[in-house]
Amino acid sequence: xxxxxxxxxxxxxxxxxxxxxxxxxxxxxxxxxxxxxxxxxxxxxxxxxxxxxxxxxxxxxxxxxxxxxxxxxxxxxxxxxxxxxxxxxxxxxxxxxxxxxxxxxxxxxxxxxxxxxxxxxxxxxxxxxxxxxxxxxxxxxxxxxxxxxxxxxxxxxxxxxxxxxxxxxxxxxxxxxxxxxxxxxxxxxxxxxxx
Numbered sequence: 001x002x003x004x005x006x007x008x009x010x011x012x013x014x015x016x017x018x019x020x021x022x023x024x025x026x027x028x029x030x031x032x033x034x035x036x037x038x039x040x041x042x043x044x045x046x047x048x049x050x051x052x053x054x055x056x057x058x059x060x061x062x063x064x065x066x067x068x069x070x071x072x073x074x075x076x077x078x079x080x081x082x083x084x085x086x087x088x089x090x091x092x093x094x095x096x097x098x099x100x101x102x103x104x105x106x107x108x109x110x111x112x113x114x115x116x117x118x119x120x121x122x123x124x125x126x127x128x129x130x131x132x133x134x135x136x137x138x139x140x141x142x143x144x145x146x147x148x149x150x151x152x153x154x155x156x157x158x159x160x161x162x163x164x165x166x167x168x169x170x171x172x173x174x175x176x177x178x179x180x181x182x183x184x185x186x187x188x189x190x191x192x193x194x195x
Contacts, residue, residue, distance in 0.1 A: 001186050005068050006044040011061035015098045018105075019064060024193055025072040025105045029096075029126060030112030032078030035142040038176035039112065040065065040073055043185065050075055062099055071107070071193055074099075079122050101133060108136040108192030110185070115141035115155050115173060119162045131166045136195065138170055138188045139163065145175035 012018055019025075028036045037050035049065065063075040076096055100106065109130055113123050130137045141159060144152055152173050159171055172188070174181035 001068075001190060003044050003068065005066075006046055006049055007066045008049060009064040009066045009072070011063050013061050013095065015095075015102065018062075018099070018103070019072065022105060023066075023071050024107040025064075025074050025103070026107055026189055026192060027074045027076055027100070027109045028112065029076045029109055030078060030142075031114065031120065031122065034078065034112045034114050035176060036075055036078065036112055039110075039140070039142060039174060040075060042176040042179065042182060043189075044073075062095065072105075079126070100130070100135065106135065107195065108138070108189070110140055110189070111137050112140050112142050113159060115144045115152070115159075116146055118155060118158050124162070127163060127166055136192055138172065138185070140172045140174045140181065140185060142174050142176070144173035144180055145178045 009019070010017070028040060030036050040050040041047060044065075044067065050063065061077065065073040065075070067073055076099070100109070111123070111127055111130065113119055119127075127137070127139070139159070141155065144155075147155060156171050156173060163171075170188070172181045172184050174185060
């Protein structure tokens, strides 16, 4: 896809603040520090549109980016590592659940997993929940450039086996540094947007 315009629109802390323009939305979910912001920047050919950080848990709101004035990318708060209070985690969870469950504009979810680590219990819980909600989703294994070609093959198989009970069969390897998987991921996003 040719990107002609990519703009940060707003950060949302409450469902009442969601855009009401009816444009489709693609959500990006995953553990803290899995590389959501780096992936978004790589897809959009931008260096710093989505803010990256070495500190897990930097994204604490739903961040909306308007792409080509036609659809949104939505960066969801990460789960897992963030050093925040239990109360704040519950607030994030409520925000994310409300967004995913009650959003007719949501066209699909890009679920990120660190290719070096594989799936965690929290990853499995999220993917099972997306499956129950019947939300279209694609699994993207990030940071694949850190693995050898043989390790990539093995990890893709391991992740597939860990998630074999779900209806999501496609697992893309991705690297924000080398653009591995970028074309394939755009193909999946395009399919989400066409449904």
